[in-house]
Amino acid sequence: MTGNQKQPVDPPLAGVRVLDLADERGIYGSKLLADLGASTIRLESSHDDGLRKRGPLNKNGESLWYSYYASNRVVIEIDTESDHGITQLKKLVSKADIIIDTGIVNSITSTEFNLNDLNSKVVHVDVSSFGQNGPWKDFLAPDLIAGALGGSVAATGDINTTPIKLFGDQSFLVSGTYAAIAALTGLYDSYETGLGGRIDIPVHETIASTLEHVLMFALYPGFFPWADGKVLPRRGSLHWGNAYEVVPAIGGSIMVTPTPNVEKQIAWLVEEQVEEDLLDERYTALEHRQEFVKRIMTVLRKWVATKDAESFFHEAQSRHYPFGLVMKPNEVANNPHLKERNWWKEYPTENSVAKGPGDPYKFSRSVLNKPAKQITFTSLSENILNTIGWV
Amino acid sequence: MAELPFNGLRVLDFTHVLAGPYSTRILGDLGADVVKIMSEARHGPDGGTSSPYHAMWNRSKRVLQLDMTQPDARLICADLCNEADIVIDNFSPGVLDRWGIGYQVTAIENPSVIYIQMSGMGDSGPWSSYVSFAPTVHALAGLTYLTGVPGREDIGIGFSYNDHQSGLHGTVALLAALIERRKSGLGQRIELSQFEVGTTFNAPALLDFFANESITGPSGNELPFDQAAPHNCYPCLGTDRWIAIAIMSDDQWTRLIEKMGTPDWATGPSLAHVTGRLKNQTFIDQRISEWTQSRIAEDLMTLLQSNGVPAGVVQTGEDLVDNDPQLASSNFIFEYANEHPTLGKISGDRLPLHFEGTLIDKYSRPEIFGESNRQILKDWLDMTDDDINSNIQSGLIR
Incomplete structure (x- = not known):
């Protein structure tokens, strides 16, 4: 053990002050920072903030969605359209290190509200659907529209379905994660330079940046003969490289692939005497590579169909094949690996406790706190600022 | 910086x-x-x-x-x-x-x-x-x-x-x-x-299971936990061209049907509220598809967005690289x-x-x-x- 690991320390962002002014497009960024230990104040216009009503709800009618995405926040209700509200907001801005925003600051028309004058060190991350300029800057884009215009929807589904959106608010989980990256980058820089500044994040660009092969097929036309020009038509789970696909087994479905070690995969097929013609020498020629990939996927599909899904998945993994069992939410919730890693977290609500995903990372020295119960104040006072350490 | x-x-x-x-x-x-x-x-x-x-x-x-x-x-x-x-x-x-x-x-x-x-x-x-x-x-x-x-x-x-x-x-x-x-x-x-x-990324489904023992399933383009309808992708003119329309409020529904020419099927009180539209999603989707399929996706998007209706072309990689004016404007x-x-x-x-x-x-x-x-x-x-x-x-x- 090195000296670095003897004493667990506070969460990595302990002492960092974040002002969360975000809707769905940025709230996940605030969550990441808050869960990493940042002291995070969320401003809401009233107790009826729309996000507090988002499903799913628990049996008390409380939003489980909100309990998770607004974790570790102190909530203060401020009317940013009133002079009193602007005065309170100015006070918070003057003490913040980071603002995660989705357009609130821009909407304030008061000439006395100038971020740079109030706090030249503050990092202002502004997540918008399309950015501050351009022909679509005023377009409305809830998750489905963001995914459609961003390119994720066209790549999902198959010839027998419409294009399909990703489950949940995935578009905004991408922009939210980018918001956290922007905030910490800006903070790192402000420590060096003494200056904060504004960072714009168009949701649209973040989605277009995270499409794996989609831009590659458009930017490298001709490299992939199975493309339709610059586009690979949506085709269910069949991966763009043709070597990963979800196939039916007995009692479930499994994602199978002969990669990364095709020889090893063939050896297993030979062991089971189901290799068919895969040992044919012509498949070793580079020009027959794609034909071979299709052939081995056909053989795998036929073979896997005879196997019990769950036990076959574990057998494959015991041999270090990256196969994956298709799991439903209840199966994920009861996953023995996550259970043994003590991964799930409890998120206190007003009258109950929700259970949900934990953090996707662990730090060897810094300890991440358990989510604290959200506290809501109906106005800002010096007492509150003292209580939460924003003095 | x-x-x-x-x-x-x-x-x-x-x-x-x-x-x-x-x-x-x-x-x-x-x-x-x-x-x-x-x-x-x-x-x-x-x-x-x-x-x-x-x-x-x-x-x-x-x-x-x-x-x-x-x-x-x-x-x-x-x-x-x-x-x-x-x-x-x-x-x-x-x-x-x-x-x-x-x-x-x-x-x-x-x-x-x-x-x-x-x-x-x-x-x-x-x-x-x-x-x-x-x-x-x-x-x-x-x-x-x-x-x-x-x-x-x-x-x-x-x-x-x-x-x-x-x-x-x-x-x-x-x-x-x-x-x-x-x-x-x-x-x-x-x-x-x-x-x-x-x-x-499946947090809503997992929170729902732990709290309510409810097992969320796949739901295409519908929202499993929030009330929004219509909320789908609709075919447009051309090969595999689509437009996504996401009606998130009753007001947006009124704006949508206005641009559709206020057809009789859409104007009844049963569809004025999201509850009624959720019950009739298949019917509504069919009617909207009939309207969109003879139209150009980009034109529809401009028409609907100009009236405050969330709509977007289902863009491919080629669209993003060659045809997207918003991405072009930011290079x-x-x-x-x-x-x-x-x-x-x-x-x-x-x-x-x-x-x-x-x-x-x-x-x-x-x-x-x-x-x-x-x-x-x-x-x-x-x-x-x-x-x-x-x-x-x-x-x-x-």
């Missing part, structure tokens, strides 16, 4: 395929000196430095070609680790330890170093030795099951979403550790599980200033972060094997030409 924020930060990159390279691409775009260790003999599933896939995720880095099967190459790596601010890998647990360059060893000489390991399953637990690519994680985390249509399990997300998200979350964790290091002066090791990253797709030695003139997509006062618009193109070997060893280890020539002769590097 006058200079790039991470100028001077040294990142040693042992990653491959997409998740790790996407993280180090971001750090490199932001100014870090990212040195990617690669072996020509064992370059992994991303096809080597002349593949478009490698080129997509490995700009803003320099490539050091080392044969890690040789013990002396690992000694060079140990020296590089001692000079690094960040060491990143997405191998299965234990690979760097076996090479003698794991965190515990490096931290003795370099206590401020931050390591992150982005393995599939994390260090511990009964599945810790399980291996994965993004499609594996999609399946195990529930993403494949939940993204699709009822009755099918073989759709899922059509691209390696979780690889990108693992890279993004790895970057968040690294930056948090860098912020912490300013106070403590010490680095640490971060363990990231790509499976756990993927599982967080999102750009051509690298220098030609790639084997791929020729190539283009990429900009970092989607716009810093006030600092235009991040210069990206070094992806390198090929060995391109910066000599300069990296001089910059990081102060090696002389004689030292480098000796290592070349012994086959450690080229």
